[in-house]
Every structure is written in C-alpha cells, then in structure tokens.
Amino acid sequence: MTQLTIAERIVQELLRGRLPLDDDELARRLDVRPRQTINQACRRLEQSRRLRRYVGPSGKIVNELLHGTVPASPVVEQTILPEPAAGDSAVQRRAEGIMLGLLGERVGCVLRPRRFSLPDGVRVEVDGADEDLTVLVEAWAHQGPPKAAQKHKVLADAMRLLFVASTLATPPRLVLCLSDGEAARHFTTARSWASAALRAFEIDVEVVELPADVRAEIIAAQQRQHR
Template structure:
C-alpha cells in the first residue's frame, strides 16, 4: 500500500471512530502529516470517490465527515476519546471542546427534525459584506439556530456567551428583508432555565427579541461525554 493510500485509510478511520467532522489542519496534526496540502488533496479525492463529504463547518472552514447532519435521519455519534485502530488513542487536550462540537451537531439535527427542515452550519454574508457564522440555517434562511452543548446551570461568563449568540441572531435577522425564526438550542433543561424563567431579565430580553429556547433530547452517553469535557476543562 502506498503512503498516500495509508493516509487515506487513516483519515477515514479517524472520521469513523471520532464521529465528528475534522478540518484538513486537524487531520494533518492528528496523523502527523507535515504537509497540510497532502491531506487536502487526499480528502478531495476521497470526496470525489464518494467516501467522505466536505462542507463548510461552523467555524467557516471546510471540514471532512462521513455524514452531514440531516433532519430525517438519526445522527451517528461516537465519543471523541474512543480508541483508534491506528494503535493509539485520541489524546484530548484539557481545553478541548470536541465532545461539545459533536453534541451540537446532534442538537441541530434535533431541531431540524422538529421543524421538518434541513439545517446545516454555514457562514452567511450580509449585504455589507460582514460574514456571520450560524450553527444551523436552512437553504431559504427562514430559520437560524445557535446551539450550546452544556450540562447543568451556566456560570456567569457562560451566560454572557449565550447572550452574545442571541445578540448575533437578533442583529443578523435585522439585516434580512424577512425576519427569520430565531432559536437558541440547549442540551439540558438546567442550562436553559436562566433563559426561560419569567423573572430573569435575560429570559425577558429573549422573549422581546422573539428568540425561542429549545432543549434537545440527547442520548445518555452524549450527555456523559459533555459532562466529562466540562470536568476536564475546569479542573
């Protein structure tokens, strides 16, 4: 087997085991490939052969995946720390958010199923040329969704992060000819509570801005992985 062929199989194995999209830079670093362009060329060839899919992820970069979240299908998921056949395990840095990113893909798919729409992450440019990255948007831009994978009550800084997402949705909606439906998606009732309570100013502000709060139902394993990521990030 050629080295290129070996890298191709390792790319596919990494995508299969991790259960999340990876961009070319991440794959090159993970596989120890010095030239990012080598990974880019192999991924493009795999996509042309129909063995993986390339699309614009939430960060605005092209990512590689074995699937793209669809509203009419149950999204596959595997813990980000699963062991690879490559002979070693994925080492997750303390600050890594790979579990949350994988969970947020499931959350967007949950909203899509609920609404009967196809929602995908992609950057959208305003008429003024400002690019905004949205976690989930339909082709007609009638629904915009931001997702936050977190278990338990949010801390003060985390509330500000959610409110920043809400502000982004509200501002971007104001630039469109027809206002879309705006949704903040949470992975846990406790995480969503401060933004639903009638006595909380944040909840009142979201209602006034017509931003809906949606809590996605996630498998227990996914919830456990999010909690483990939170423990790792804050220890």
C-alpha cells in the same frame, strides 16, 4: 462579490431598517456623495414602482419600499459550511451537530451551519439555518447551570441571531437550542432580565435531549476543563 448599484443599496438599506428614510439619511448611511445621487436613484425606483415617496412626520420626503419589493441582489451572500470532520472539533461541537439534527426533526427542516458575507465585508456564522433562511439557530450543548461568563456567551449568541436576521428581507424564526433543562432555566423560566429579553425579542429557546453517551462525553469534557 458583485458591485451593487446605488439603487440596489438603497433597496437593501430600506429592507434592513424596515422604516421609511429620507434622502439625507440614506446618503449618510450609504456614505454616498453628492446627496443628489440618492435623490435621482430614489426617483427612478419610484418610477419603477419599487418604492413610494411622501412627506414624512419631519416634513422631509421619505422613501418607503412597496410591499413585495425584493433586492435585485441578495442582501447578504450565504455559504453552507461543511460539517466538521471527525476529530477536528471538540466534543461540544459534535454534540451541537446532533442537536441541530434533533431540532430540525422537530421543526421540519434541515439545519446546517451557515456563513453570511455582508456587503461591507463583514462575515458572520450561525450554527444552523434552513435552506430558505426561515429559521436561524445557535446551539449550546452545556450541561448543568451556566456560570456568569456562560450566560453572557448565550446572550451573545442571541445578539448574533438578531444581527443576521436584520440583514434578511423576510424575518426568520430565531432559536437558541440547548440540551439540558438546568442550562436552559436561566433563559426560560427564571426571573431574569435575560429570559425577559429573549421573550421580548421573540427568540425561542428549544431544549432537545441528547443521547446518554453524548451527554456523558460533554460532562466529562466540562469536568476536565475545570480541573
């Protein structure tokens, strides 16, 4: 991965947090010493009209990106992952690939698995994203009402979407894609904190209809798992 300059890291951090930050906070978040290094870089960014500096509510000078500023380097590196080869994935993974295709037709874009490599070396994958990263998707092909651990799995998927979205310059649409109404009910119409949280964080739940033979394969696989 290309080494980022201090100025580029500042721009990325301001994009990531979407809030004005003072020099001390930027130095802490970026682990840069001495603090004057941040101050000098921010002044140069101000001179190049990429951010503005002003006195914030705390009395400290804060740095705020000007509208339209984008990082010279991407906030994250993205890799389009290959589709699983036949026989390499479980029935559910195959079904989730079909679900991405159905959802892509609905929203008008091609959705493919995507891996994101963050500046700190952390890698995270999402089940689907379009080429321009305007839509991020996690898919779950389970049939029937979810059990407690499965509810937690879906909420972990939602957290994954929120985390990846926080690294992008433009907020994408976030979607949990399910393939069964009963599986989706807990996250949509049920009076649960999970459904309320998804609405609060603007994570859409989309239900697509799988072919009957694929649904039968999933149900059979679920039954085998619980024998």
